[in-house]
Amino acid sequence: MSTPRQDQVRATLDAIINSRTSQGLVASGMIDQLTVDESTGEAKFTFLLRRDDPATLVRQARQALVAAGLPQPRITVVDPTGPSKTTHGAPQSAQAGVPAPTPMEVPGIRTVIAVSSGKGGVGKSTVTVNVAVALAEEGYRVGIMDADFYGPDLPRMVGVYEKPVVQGGRIIPLEAYGVKLMSIGFLVDRDAPAIWRGPIITKVLQQFLHDVDWGELDFLLADMPPGTGDAQLSLVQQVLVSGAVIVTTPQEVAVGDALRGAKMFERVNVPVLGVVENMSGFIDPISGMRHDLFGSGGGARLADELGVPLLGQVPLQAGLVDAADRGEPIVVAAPTSAAAVILREIATLVRQHVAAARVSLPVLE
Numbered sequence: 055m056s057t058p059r060q061d062q063v064r065a066t067l068d069a070i071i072n073s074r075t076s077q078g079l080v081a082s083g084m085i086d087q088l089t090v091d092e093s094t095g096e097a098k099f100t101f102l103l104r105r106d107d108p109a110t111l112v113r114q115a116r117q118a119l120v121a122a123g124l125p126q127p128r129i130t131v132v133d134p135t136g137p138s139k140t141t142h143g144a145p146q147s148a149q150a151g152v153p154a155p156t157p158m159e160v161p162g163i164r165t166v167i168a169v170s171s172g173k174g175g176v177g178k179s180t181v182t183v184n185v186a187v188a189l190a191e192e193g194y195r196v197g198i199m200d201a202d203f204y205g206p207d208l209p210r211m212v213g214v215y216e217k218p219v220v221q222g223g224r225i226i227p228l229e230a231y232g233v234k235l236m237s238i239g240f241l242v243d244r245d246a247p248a249i250w251r252g253p254i255i256t257k258v259l260q261q262f263l264h265d266v267d268w269g270e271l272d273f274l275l276a277d278m279p280p281g282t283g284d285a286q287l288s289l290v291q292q293v294l295v296s297g298a299v300i301v302t303t304p305q306e307v308a309v310g311d312a313l314r315g316a317k318m319f320e321r322v323n324v325p326v327l328g329v330v331e332n333m334s335g336f337i338d339p340i341s342g343m344r345h346d347l348f349g350s351g352g353g354a355r356l357a358d359e360l361g362v363p364l365l366g367q368v369p370l371q372a373g374l375v376d377a378a379d380r381g382e383p384i385v386v387a388a389p390t391s392a393a394a395v396i397l398r399e400i401a402t403l404v405r406q407h408v409a410a411a412r413v414s415l416p417v418l419e
């Protein structure tokens with residue numbers, strides 16, 4: 055027999071529409087073994103989330119119950135279709151035959167943002183570090199996870215080379231410029247990860263998400279390796295990524311690669327928040343004239359193609375490389391430089407687009 059509390063929980067969950075079935079979560083048969091503690095109101099249930107269901111539904115369910123004045127529910131997410139061969143559109147696990155886990159939220163981390171690109175060397179790490187520091191300067195709690203295991207640049211870019219301490223079985227992240235940091239570069243020799251393959255990458259990523267003591271974070275930025283390899287797939291399979299920022303340079307060829315990278319995020323229901331065009335011309339510091347060394351307009355074309363905003367065009371900045379090599383992000387080293395000003399604007403836009411995506415999710419789906 056159901057109690058009024060159970061009815062309230064059911065009604066709240068059923069008001070969330072699954073776009074696959076066009077029905078509420080209860081009517082879609084996604085809520086199983088629901089129990090509600092009558093004294094605390096805490097709901098406990100199994101969420102039957104298929105691979106082709108929007109993974110954001112779990113978060114929506116949690117938020118809707120909290121918004122209805124109930125405590126955080128205890129949700130066990132299960133894929134009722136069982137271990138999948140690769141369903142179309144779903145990410146293929148590098149470990150053949152191993153089911154891809156359903157992405158979950160990491161307790162304490164409000165937003166995970168992947169910074170990605172099609173090609174290497176376009177400025178992902180530069181954008182990640184500077185956006186992170188800018189958000190921290192605005193007062194947000196921010197972390198950077200260097201998910202580029204084959205080329206971990208974070209230690210160098212922030213000038214931190216210590217080994218993190220392990221306390222009570224948890225890794226304490228290092229910190230610079232008010233941002234918490236984790237990189238494989240803090241833990242092993244630079245060349246060691248070169249021989250790593252999918253399963254190890256997945257395991258390390260899991261530890262970075264769950265065994266690092268991030269505390270409460272408003273934003274965790276993941277600096278991705280170029281392309282759509284194991285790290286991208288592992289990340290989107292393991293954690294609910296709130297959005298991806300795609301970095302490109304202005305050239306046409308970079309744009310094509312970036313488009314393929316962005317499509318991968320879309321396929322797995324990670325919204326692309328916008329495009330950053332980096333190395334976007336050179337502004338002559340003396341004449342103030344802009345020179346488009348690498349062509350122009352690639353970022354705008356990519357944003358257009360994806361139907362997402364162009365978050366900003368960061369010019370080639372004299373002194374940026376030297377500052378980065380000294381471990382100083384340009385927003386700190388030269389806060390009034392054109393690149394720093396734009397990177398700070400980009401940080402604000404990213405934060406606003408994340409908030410907008412979060413608010414509009416229940417309406418869109």
Ligand SMILES: Nc1ncnc2c1ncn2[C@@H]1O[C@H](COP(=O)(O)OP(=O)(O)OP(=O)(O)O)[C@@H](O)[C@H]1O
Pocket residue numbers: 171173174175176177178179180181202205207279280332333334368369370371372374375378393
């Ligand atoms: N706007 C810019 N002006 C001048 N130099 C820049 C700019 N953006 C990035 N750089 C420099 O270009 C190089 C590549 O940038 P970065 O390491 O951020 O790219 P990446 O996409 O992370 O590369 P990888 O794919 O190797 O991880 C670095 O030396 C960086 O300091």
Ligand SMILES: [Mg+2]
Pocket residue numbers: 178179180202207277278
């Ligand atoms: Mg990088």
